[in-house]
Amino acid sequence: MTPPEPRACHTPQSSRGRILARVRAAVAGAPEAPEPARDHLASHAPGDPADLADLLHANLADYRAVVHRTDGPGLPALIARLLADHGARSVAVPDGLPDHWLGDADAERRTDEEPLTTRRLDETDAVVTGCALAIAETGTIVLDGGPGQGRRALSLIPDLHICVVRAPGQIVASVPQALPLLDPARPLTWISGPSATSDIELDRVEGVHGPRRLEAVLLTGAQR
C-alpha cells in the first residue's frame, strides 16, 4: 500500500492545519506499518452457480426474508400473488422497472417519474424493485439506484419490499467479490433481511423502521 503524496501545506493557524500538524508530529518517529498480507479468502462458498443460489436462499431465509423462485414467465403472476397476499392496494414503481413484472398485479401503480413525496410513499403499501447484485454467503441484496431500483426512499418507506434477484447472473459468493462490481459514487444500500433490532434484551425482533416484510424473488435462468 502506498499512501498518497502529501498535499501542499495550508494555513497552519486553522484547526485543519493544527490537527494535521499534530498528526505528523505524532507519527514522525513511528515505525513503518507492515504491509497488509491480504491472504484472507476471496470466498467461503462453493463455486457452482446452482449452489450459490441455494446458499443465498438459505441465508436470506435465516434472517427472516421470505424467498421465492420462479422463471421469467412465472414472475408477473408471482408478484401479483405476493401483493395480493399482503393486501397491498398500491405499489411504488421505480424508473426502469420492466413493465411486464407488474403485468398481472391489481394494485394501483405509482410511478416515480414525477417524484413521489415522502408522505405519498408513506401512504403506499408496497414497492417492487430489482437489485444491483446479491451476496450468497451473507444473505445480502445490494441496491445501487440503477434501473428498476429507484431512489432510496422508494425501497425504504413502503412496508412491503418485493425484490427480484436475477439468478445466477446477479449472485456473487462473497463480500470481496461484490465490492469491485459496485460503484461507490452511487448510493448503495445493502439489505440482509427485513429491518430488525436486538436492542431489547438482545432478543432479535424483525420490523422496526425499514420495510417489515422482505419478499426476495430469485428469477431463475436470468443473467445480469
Add this chain to the structure above:
Amino acid sequence: MRRSTTPAHGAAPVHLGMPSFPRAAAEAVHDRTLRANLRHATHTIREKRAGAVAELDDWDRLREAGKRIKDHTLRHLDRYLEQLEEAVTGAGGAVHWAEDAAEANRIVTALVKQTGEREVVKVKSMATQEIGLNEALRAEGIAAYETDLAELIVQLGDDRPSHILVPAIHRNRGEIRDIFADRMGRWGRPAPEGLGDDPRELAEAARLHLREKFLRARVAVSGANFMVAETGTLVVVESEGNGRMCLTLPETLISVVGIEKTVPTWRDLEVFLQTLPRSSTAERMNPYTSMWTGTAAARARDGDGPRTFHLVLLDNGRTGVLADDVGRQALRCIRCSACLNVCPVYERAGGHAYGSVYPGPIGAILSPQLRGIGSDIDASLPYASSLCGACFEVCPVAIDIPEVLVHLRERVADRGGAGRRLEKAAVKAAGWLLDHPGALAAVERTASRTRALLPNRPPGAGAWTAERELPELPPEPFRDWWRKNRT
C-alpha cells in the same frame, strides 16, 4: 437527572461527580436487576458471536488484515485525511475540522441554524455522544431526537448509555415498557394505550413514535463506521432502518466522525464488512448498510438523498493517543463491542461505572487516553480489569487491551502520590526480580517462611491498599512445590 459537563479545554465530557471506577462498580454489583440484565444479555451475544466467527475459516487472517490496514492508515493519517477531504469536496460535500468537542459542537450548531430548523433527527453515533452534542444543541434551542431504539430508550428515560452497541442493555423489557408508557407523550406521539412488555410491541411503539419525526425531518446528524479516503465514501452500518431514514430523507446531512475512522481504499471494506457484523451483533451481515459519497446521488438522480452534506472531522484527543507508541493501537477500534460482551468486569459492574460513553475494556483504555488521567474516574479506569485477556482474544482488529492497560497503569503511577510512588517502585522491583530468577526464588522462599509475620496490608501504602487486600501467601513457593511434586 444526571448531567454531564464539558471541561474548559473542550475535551469529552466527564459525568459530573462521577466516582472512581471501584466506587461506582461497588454500587453497581449490588444492583441485582442490573446484574441479571447484563448477565443474560452478554452471555447470549457471546455464544452467538463465537458461532458467527467460527463460520469463517480465515478469521485470523481477516483479523490480521484489519489490524494492518488500520496501522498503515494511522501511520500516514495526515495524507489519508487530505485525500479524504479532497474526495468528499469533489463529490459536493463540505469538510470541517474540529480540534475538540467545543469546536465540533459550535460547527454543528451553526450548520443547523443556517438551515433555519429547530430540530434534527439523529442516527446513533458514539462521536456525537462523546462530544455531548445533544446537550450543546439543546442549549441553543435545537431539539435532537435519537432514533435508534436503544438510544430512544436512554433519551426518554433521561439515562446514560451503558453499552456501545446496545446502549440500554441495562434495562429489561418491563422497565422499557414503563419508560415508553410514561415518557413518549412528552416528546411526540404517545405510546399506544395498554402497551405490554413484548419486545415486538415495544418495537412497534417506537416505529409509530418516530415515524412522524422521520417524515418531517429536514436535518439529520450521523456518525460513520468508515470513511474511504480514496473515494470519499462514508459507511453506516445498522439494523433498524432508522439510519436509512436519517441518511436518505432530510435535505441536509451532517456527519461527525473521528479522524481514525478513515480507511485508505474501497477494497479495504471487504475486511471490515466481514469482521464488524460478526463481532458486534453476531450476524453474517447486519440488516442495513448505507454508503454515500458527498451529494453525488442527489445531483445524479433528482431528489435521491440530502442535497447538502457536511462532514465534521473530529480530533478531540485522538492525535494525543496517536502520539503514544503503545496506546495508539486503541485507535484501530471499530466499535464492535465484542470486548464488552466477554469481559467479566463489565458483566458485573455494568457500563455506567466506567463514567464515559466508551465503557468496558475498550473504554478503560480509550477514555483515559482521550481525556487524560486528571480525574479520579480516568485514573482508576486502567485498573478496571483483571487482565484476563478475553478482550484481546475477541478483538477483530487485535488491540492488545491488557498491554495498553498495564502501560496506562504506569502512567497513572508516574503521576505521583504516596501510594502511586510505592506502586511504581514495586512494579520496577518486580521487573528486576522477574529478570533475575535466582533472586526471585530466594525472595519467594523468604516470604513463604515468614508469612505469619507479614501484615495483610503493607505500611505506608494507604492509597493503594484502601481498595485492595493482599493475597494470602502460600506455605511454599509454586516453583518449589512443582519441583517436589512434578519433576
